């Protein structure tokens with residue numbers, strides 16, 4: 001396949017790609033250049049919320065691209081306002097800043113937290129507590145926020161001002177809060193890249209309590225967990241609290257790049273004219289596509305997501321060779337006996353199923369609307385692959 005050689009020759013080698021050249025996609029099926037079919041349990045890492053080339057999304061994008069594709073943020077356009085209004089209605093948060101990626105959404109949250117603390121407590125309260133094994137992005141600042149040594153090595157010095165507490169360790173959390181001048185605590189309620197591990201309810205309750213007591217902002221990174229993925233609109237809604245800032249991207253745009261930072265009561269007026277911006281942020285084509293996605297993610301739709309999730313968990317938990325199944329909604333991690341996740345993934349590709357990994361797990365992020373019969377077929381392929389690799 002010459003595409004593989006040319007890719008190796010011309011594209012920077014930052015990705016270990018799988019040997020599949022996806023040429024066409026429809027819903028939850030992808031086709032490679034030989035016309036081989038794959039059931040897609042990846043949705044482009046949780047991006048294609050309604051699968052490949054969803055008709056309503058494609059129509060919204062096409063319509064917008066043929067009217068106004070970009071204006072700069074010096075003028076008003078309606079798609080980004082419609083999208084912001086939908087997000088505010090779904091969350092009860094107050095305002096939105098649009099960018100183009102998860103890392104940028106987090107950068108904006110970090111800037112906002114620093115400014116909030118500088119104005120309220122003084123500029124020495126700039127530190128942000130994040131969790132060990134978190135993932136918040138690839139820029140120098142969001143790498144610093146990411147509590148994983150492996151990503152830091154040889155890129156130092158990173159942005160100053162991040163401290164890490166162990167996930168689900170209340171004593172460590174208290175210790176770090178007590179010993180640092182903090183502006184905020186930033187969490188993913190399910191650590192996606194970190195291995196699809198859910199935070200305990202007790203731990204999140206403690207974060208909310210200690211944040212209130214110390215006037216720390218709570219930032220929830222919903223880049224992966226957001227927009228219906230968890231079975232609720234945002235993952236934090238499983239825990240019953242109101243964050244001060246929510247960041248999101250991936251599934252929001254249904255396949256086009258868009259990031260959003262949502263501000264609550266305390267933070268909605270922190271960023272003022274000239275203090276932040278983005279050339280492409282809130283692009284009308286991306287926003288129009290996002291509106292067509294977000295408006296369909298209602299309670300009925302999310303009940304279906306939960307049903308699909310329950311089906312996967314039940315099937316895989318009962319499968320020999322599966323050690324555990326973790327996560328929420330259609331963001332699931334499957335631990336395989338002897339950490340054989342990479343072997344299982346390769347076997348799945350052979351058999352026509354695309355899955356992901358996260359740390360030592362198989363990670364499943366199917367489209368939220370994957371038809372039940374494809375889900376069933378994909379799960380049976382996955383079970384077969386596990387049997388063949390492990391037994």
Ligand SMILES: *Cc1c(COP(=O)(O)O)cnc(C)c1O
Pocket residue numbers: 100101102103104106135136137138188192193221222223224225249250
């Ligand atoms: C993917 C991801 C990011 C980074 O998003 P990009 O769009 O790649 O910048 C940040 N946080 C979480 C939780 C993610 O899953």
